Amino acid sequence: MSNITISHKNYEVIIEEPTIYVDNEARNRSGHMTHALAPVGENGFIDFNSNCAKMRYEGHSAFGWIEYRISKDAGKTYSEIYDLPYAKEAFLEGVNTISVEKAVTCDDGTIVAFCLRNCQTDPVCCEPWDTPYVVTSCDEGKTWSEPTEMTTYKGRIYDAVYVNGKIYVLLFCNDHFVGETDEHQYRIFVSEDSGKTFSKHCVVPFDTKGRCYGSLLFDGKLLHAFAYNINAEDKLDHAVSEDLGKSWKVLPPCFLKEGIRNPQTAFIDGVYIIHGRDASRGGFVLYTSEDCENFDEGTFICKYPYVCGAFYSNNINLKDEKGNFLLIQYSDIYLNDCFNLDHWVATVNVKHTNLRVKRK
Numbered sequence: 001m002s003n004i005t006i007s008h009k010n011y012e013v014i015i016e017e018p019t020i021y022v023d024n025e026a027r028n029r030s031g032h033m034t035h036a037l038a039p040v041g042e043n044g045f046i047d048f049n050s051n052c053a054k055m056r057y058e059g060h061s062a063f064g065w066i067e068y069r070i071s072k073d074a075g076k077t078y079s080e081i082y083d084l085p086y087a088k089e090a091f092l093e094g095v096n097t098i099s100v101e102k103a104v105t106c107d108d109g110t111i112v113a114f115c116l117r118n119c120q121t122d123p124v125c126c127e128p129w130d131t132p133y134v135v136t137s138c139d140e141g142k143t144w145s146e147p148t149e150m151t152t153y154k155g156r157i158y159d160a161v162y163v164n165g166k167i168y169v170l171l172f173c174n175d176h177f178v179g180e181t182d183e184h185q186y187r188i189f190v191s192e193d194s195g196k197t198f199s200k201h202c203v204v205p206f207d208t209k210g211r212c213y214g215s216l217l218f219d220g221k222l223l224h225a226f227a228y229n230i231n232a233e234d235k236l237d238h239a240v241s242e243d244l245g246k247s248w249k250v251l252p253p254c255f256l257k258e259g260i261r262n263p264q265t266a267f268i269d270g271v272y273i274i275h276g277r278d279a280s281r282g283g284f285v286l287y288t289s290e291d292c293e294n295f296d297e298g299t300f301i302c303k304y305p306y307v308c309g310a311f312y313s314n315n316i317n318l319k320d321e322k323g324n325f326l327l328i329q330y331s332d333i334y335l336n337d338c339f340n341l342d343h344w345v346a347t348v349n350v351k352h353t354n355l356r357v358k359r360k
Helices: 085-093
Strands: 004-007 011-015 019-022 037-040 044-052 064-071 096-105 111-119 133-137 156-163 166-173 185-191 199-204 211-218 223-229 235-241 249-255 261-268 271-277 283-289 299-303 313-320 323-333 348-359
Touching: 004 299, 011 271, 019 044, 037 096, 037 111, 037 313, 044 096, 044 323, 064 085, 064 096, 085 096, 085 111, 096 156, 111 156, 166 211, 185 211, 185 223, 211 261, 223 261, 261 313, 261 323, 271 313, 271 323, 283 323
Parallel strands: 156 211
Antiparallel strands: 004 011, 011 348, 019 348, 037 044, 044 064, 096 111, 111 133, 156 166, 166 185, 185 199, 211 223, 223 235, 235 249, 261 271, 271 283, 283 299, 313 323, 323 348
């Protein structure tokens, strides 16, 4: 695949040719769910991935542990692979599996990784969700704290952002995937002490029945919250706050032509980005917008003619000698003869692609 160029009136988006970050095919493993990214130093970052069983649920399972690497040069080179101690120890104990979908870095350099806990006896090692835990590192990932419980609410942390010295965490308070009652709410928790303690901050006023997945985005002015609607996958719920969650305005849903699952959001050089698995569950799709309300028709980074347990993703804003770019990490299937298959495919590698915006 060569570069993809998305052309609009005022700007172009260039998606560079993907590269393999974790070659799970070579080591006969898979890499489901975990894609946390957080800054380290001036232009580095910590990059988490899962090391999961290939045979368990066709590779679409969190049955394994978490690894990470450090890049100090915007993704040109990486450290050796490290195991996240809490995740590896929990796996060996045989009770829980740990996933790390989100992490942040605070002004004092503390890395805060949010740990989702699930039961190893479940085939996918997802539902039911237990209470989330937190681990922190004050030395750029060399050592980690003992895990602490973030809240007594059970659920899945879908996003976390660091704004003005505070961590804002989006937790869907539901021990199962899809919202069914009014008690299943998207709550935001805040930490003002680099992840040592968290307090309930607000409830995002979405109708949560039939909802799951979610995203937070701060664009310098507004805090955006998004929620996936399982009954209308082309309409992504959208709310904004001018005061970092003290009050909210629910906007009309964002129309996304190809649909979106597990949406991830970003803002780079005046352009809003949404990416994730499409509604057909066969491709990794990306949308762009200048106002975060009207998005283009979507561009597929990859697409297959069958259902894939892939395309979980995340992103981080970085800079190199060419300027600003968005590093996007995502899972993509690997099989030698994949186009002759007619069943669920979920054994995945982890890939990187860089996205750049060019103003006209």
